[in-house]
Amino acid sequence: MTGNLNGLGNFEGKTHHLPVSVYYEDTDLSGFVYHANYLRFMERARTEFFRLAGFSKMAGLEAQGPFAWAIRRAEIDFRKPARLDDLLTVKTLLTSLSGARLHALQQIFHGETLLVEGRIEACLVTLTGKPRRLPENVRVLLTPLLYEPPLPMDKP
Amino acid sequence: MTGNLNGLGNFEGKTHHLPVSVYYEDTDLSGFVYHANYLRFMERARTEFFRLAGFSKMAGLEAQGPFAWAIRRAEIDFRKPARLDDLLTVKTLLTSLSGARLHALQQIFHGETLLVEGRIEACLVTLTGKPRRLPENVRVLLTPLLYEPPLPMDKP
Amino acid sequence: MTGNLNGLGNFEGKTHHLPVSVYYEDTDLSGFVYHANYLRFMERARTEFFRLAGFSKMAGLEAQGPFAWAIRRAEIDFRKPARLDDLLTVKTLLTSLSGARLHALQQIFHGETLLVEGRIEACLVTLTGKPRRLPENVRVLLTPLLYEPPLPMDKP
Amino acid sequence: MTGNLNGLGNFEGKTHHLPVSVYYEDTDLSGFVYHANYLRFMERARTEFFRLAGFSKMAGLEAQGPFAWAIRRAEIDFRKPARLDDLLTVKTLLTSLSGARLHALQQIFHGETLLVEGRIEACLVTLTGKPRRLPENVRVLLTPLLYEPPLPMDKP
Numbered sequence: 001m002t003g004n005l006n007g008l009g010n011f012e013g014k015t016h017h018l019p020v021s022v023y024y025e026d027t028d029l030s031g032f033v034y035h036a037n038y039l040r041f042m043e044r045a046r047t048e049f050f051r052l053a054g055f056s057k058m059a060g061l062e063a064q065g066p067f068a069w070a071i072r073r074a075e076i077d078f079r080k081p082a083r084l085d086d087l088l089t090v091k092t093l094l095t096s097l098s099g100a101r102l103h104a105l106q107q108i109f110h111g112e113t114l115l116v117e118g119r120i121e122a123c124l125v126t127l128t129g130k131p132r133r134l135p136e137n138v139r140v141l142l143t144p145l146l147y148e149p150p151l152p153m154d155k156p
Numbered sequence: 157m158t159g160n161l162n163g164l165g166n167f168e169g170k171t172h173h174l175p176v177s178v179y180y181e182d183t184d185l186s187g188f189v190y191h192a193n194y195l196r197f198m199e200r201a202r203t204e205f206f207r208l209a210g211f212s213k214m215a216g217l218e219a220q221g222p223f224a225w226a227i228r229r230a231e232i233d234f235r236k237p238a239r240l241d242d243l244l245t246v247k248t249l250l251t252s253l254s255g256a257r258l259h260a261l262q263q264i265f266h267g268e269t270l271l272v273e274g275r276i277e278a279c280l281v282t283l284t285g286k287p288r289r290l291p292e293n294v295r296v297l298l299t300p301l302l303y304e305p306p307l308p309m310d311k312p
Numbered sequence: 313m314t315g316n317l318n319g320l321g322n323f324e325g326k327t328h329h330l331p332v333s334v335y336y337e338d339t340d341l342s343g344f345v346y347h348a349n350y351l352r353f354m355e356r357a358r359t360e361f362f363r364l365a366g367f368s369k370m371a372g373l374e375a376q377g378p379f380a381w382a383i384r385r386a387e388i389d390f391r392k393p394a395r396l397d398d399l400l401t402v403k404t405l406l407t408s409l410s411g412a413r414l415h416a417l418q419q420i421f422h423g424e425t426l427l428v429e430g431r432i433e434a435c436l437v438t439l440t441g442k443p444r445r446l447p448e449n450v451r452v453l454l455t456p457l458l459y460e461p462p463l464p465m466d467k468p
Numbered sequence: 469m470t471g472n473l474n475g476l477g478n479f480e481g482k483t484h485h486l487p488v489s490v491y492y493e494d495t496d497l498s499g500f501v502y503h504a505n506y507l508r509f510m511e512r513a514r515t516e517f518f519r520l521a522g523f524s525k526m527a528g529l530e531a532q533g534p535f536a537w538a539i540r541r542a543e544i545d546f547r548k549p550a551r552l553d554d555l556l557t558v559k560t561l562l563t564s565l566s567g568a569r570l571h572a573l574q575q576i577f578h579g580e581t582l583l584v585e586g587r588i589e590a591c592l593v594t595l596t597g598k599p600r601r602l603p604e605n606v607r608v609l610l611t612p613l614l615y616e617p618p619l620p621m622d623k624p
Contacts, residue, residue, distance in 0.1 A: 024497065027497040043191075071191040073231075074191070177512070180340045180341065181346055185396055225492075348508050380497070387544075388544075390542075437498070441500065
């Protein structure tokens with residue numbers, strides 16, 4: 001073990017699956033997971049998706065300067081609550097990839113039960129907060145993982 | 157000082173304003189506030205809104221058994237990032253109140269700049285996670301704070 | 313997969329090892345893990361230690377009423393920082409077990425490098441916050457995992 | 469309101485007092501504040517102490533390059549738990565200031581009741597994690613706030 005991550009979870013087709021264990025820290029006094037913490041679970045899953053796709057969040061982008069992912073929009077449906085001792089699975093699907101941003105569909109399951117569903121729009125930003133185009137190496141790594149990759153242009 | 161809260165922030169008309177200070181704990185390595193933490197800021201603002209409206213999240217509902225607010229849906233637009241040392245204002249407006257749920261519009265400002273905007277749908281749940289109708293005393297306290305209170309029914 | 317946990321990580325002798333991945337949520341603007349988050353990592357490790365020992369934090373204690381672990385004291389040395397993309401190992405050793413409390417030594421490593429070391433004192437509390445003696449079934453499960461189990465009393 | 473902080477709370481003598489409100493996010497399923505979150509409350513108090521002393525955590529140090537506070541050691545006694553709706557006061561006292569580090573005593577009260585007591589050792593680090601001497605301007609600002617300022621050297 002080198003102490004560096006190659007990416008956790010696994011792909012089933014183009015859907016990434018990450019197991020997440022619920023701890024005390026995740027719950028609130030209602031006895032359930034605090035709502036904002038599901039967004040943390042989703043972010044862990046996106047990170048592992050990217051790691052398995054071949055680049056870490058920061059590394060691999062460094063040739064063009066330091067960047068970070070920024071979330072632009074999140075739509076989250078909280079259907080059922082998760083509890084301490086639940087073993088959850090976060091499923092992540094990359095649904096679109098444009099010049100400067102990507103969209104993901106993320107679903108959190110407990111067994112067969114869908115608990116939370118999120119639609120996330122993210123983009124890359126420089127360290128001063130400015131959005132920038134996805135670097136070509138990122139695009140090359142992510143395109144095969146797109147749920148519906150763009151059709152090739154017809155060439156007459 | 158009794159050590160018990162009566163509600164922080166203040167109402168300007170029907171809009172509740174809560175100042176929130178950004179700390180180390182709120183940031184991530186991008187140098188900005190970690191996206192899920194804006195949902196924590198919004199939750200603090202809803203809590204203070206309710207406290208100022210006359211009931212705490214748990215207290216005042218206890219006559220009918222213990223309850224907690226559960227978030228059903230959140231739509232969040234992250235427009236610009238907040239930084240350490242920013243003094244933010246979370247503005248909260250109650251936009252609808254139905255039998256079992258309420259909707260709120262929440263906006264996080266830095267000075268005059270809108271950083272984050274959220275639309276939140278919440279309901280009351282029992283400690284086993286079941287939604288329940290808003291108790292009459294909650295409805296009575298919240299109705300005057302509704303952005304557009306429902307018109308009274310015509311009685312012929 | 314049942315969606316319920318049996319305990320993550322593994323024991324090497326009496327030392328429990330839990331891998332922990334560092335995510336965006338764990339860092340702050342310094343670029344390192346926010347100091348209080350190491351306590352969350354330690355708590356995850358204690359939880360998995362207990363799960364592998366045969367009981368979850370809450371379950372298994374329910375026959376005698378609901379209980380929760382409460383931390384009484386923590387001494388933490390932060391030696392070196394952890395970063396995004398580090399794969400950490402939290403090592404947990406149960407160092408004493410008395411009538412009402414337990415002590416654990418917890419060390420967080422990155423590869424061979426010790427980053428953080430904590431000495432934790434915990435006890436069981438009822439839901440009103442009162443400490444209580446460790447139930448006999450908890451004691452029976454934990455005693456074989458003690459670093460130095462108490463010597464049996466000589467009986468003349 | 470400029471949207472920038474000048475420091476919250478107030479000094480009574482050399483003790484800084486910061487009110488902290490307990491929210492849902494701070495609690496766990498035990499119904500009390502999650503233990504690691506008291507460290508977040510203490511960090512907020514140290515930040516406001518420094519802001520009131522005349523410098524923000526990062527700003528004011530920038531002339532000599534970017535720095536961040538790093539916690540080296542924390543000893544925390546958790547005596548009694550805090551709950552939702554509690555209004556806490558974090559009291560912070562700077563107890564020593566040496567070439568490269570400072571010590572603080574921090575106590576969290578609910579009304580007159582001491583809940584949590586922490587002894588914190590911190591130092592300044594560069595963005596690569598290396599400790600460095602406190603800059604002279606920091607020392608000048610903090611020395612008058614020391615609980616027992618060092619006696620001036622006798623000059624024969």
